[in-house]
Amino acid sequence: LNCLFTYFFAYCVFLSPLVIAHRGYSAVYPENTLLAIRAAVDSGAEGVEIDIHRTKDGQLILQHDETLDRMTTGRGKVEEHPWHGYIDGLKTRGSESAEPVALLSQVFDFCMSPAVPIGFILVLDVKDDQNLSVLDELADLLEKYPKYSEKLVVYLGVWREDFAQHFRMQNKTNSVRLTLIAENCSPTIVNSSLYDAFNLNVDLITEEVVKIANSLDKNVLLWTCNSPEQIAMAKKLSVQGILTDDPLSI
Numbered sequence: 001l002n003c004l005f006t007y008f009f010a011y012c013v014f015l016s017p018l019v020i021a022h023r024g025y026s027a028v029y030p031e032n033t034l035l036a037i038r039a040a041v042d043s044g045a046e047g048v049e050i051d052i053h054r055t056k057d058g059q060l061i062l063q064h065d066e067t068l069d070r071m072t073t074g075r076g077k078v079e080e081h082p083w084h085g086y087i088d089g090l091k092t093r094g095s096e097s098a099e100p101v102a103l104l105s106q107v108f109d110f111c112m113s114p115a116v117p118i119g120f121i122l123v124l125d126v127k128d129d130q131n132l133s134v135l136d137e138l139a140d141l142l143e144k145y146p147k148y149s150e151k152l153v154v155y156l157g158v159w160r161e162d163f164a165q166h167f168r169m170q171n172k173t174n175s176v177r178l179t180l181i182a183e184n185c186s187p188t189i190v191n192s193s194l195y196d197a198f199n200l201n202v203d204l205i206t207e208e209v210v211k212i213a214n215s216l217d218k219n220v221l222l223w224t225c226n227s228p229e230q231i232a233m234a235k236k237l238s239v240q241g242i243l244t245d246d247p248l249s250i
Contacts, residue, residue: 027246047121059083
């Protein structure tokens with residue numbers, strides 16, 4: 001595992017930033033769906049970023065919003081509805097392709113298949129509008145894939161320190177890069193031993209933060225790089241990963 005991370009960091013430092021499809025290939029396909037993830041892999045993206053929410057019956061699904069309203073045919077908060085018997089029957093809305101809501105376990109099944117190359121990046125965005133128990137469910141799921149760290153580079157992204165502390169205290173796995181997701185952060189936070197990596201806003205990032213992170217072998221990912229100016233900025237700063245809605249635009 002350490003060799004995989006070392007190789008990955010060296011690869012990132014000396015070459016262009018790796019391309020990570022934001023919510024899958026979301027510029028063309030319904031976001032956070034298996035279709036969008038498969039399309040990202042087919043496009044040549046080196047990774048995908050996906051958003052995680054916990055259902056009432058403890059299942060982890062791909063969904064950006066706290067509610068089901070915007071992206072699915074369902075209504076109400078994710079946490080108030082069960083996967084079995086409700087969310088499992090929903091479809092995505094707002095596009096020509098009506099896709100089922102995806103489970104995180106389905107994403108891992110796909111990423112562990114021969115269709116996905118070794119070293120593929122999986123960025124998990126665990127939204128902080130839910131209970132800390134979402135991290136317990138995530139830790140349990142990771143244990144069901146004992147060899148995932150031989151195939152994938154997983155960033156566990158959290159928005160709050162209490163989420164990061166909770167996951168660290170579980171001590172169930174050290175095979176993920178615990179990542180702070182934020183608009184930007186201070187040099188003090190970058191120097192903290194709590195985080196292994198950072199996923200920050202391309203429009204607010206500072207050169208100082210990137211330099212400190214690189215000096216500590218902590219990778220920096222930038223979201224969401226869609227315009228030519230944002231892509232150019234990310235490359236200029238020598239970050240390790242670019243999150244974009246359209247991986248073919250990089």
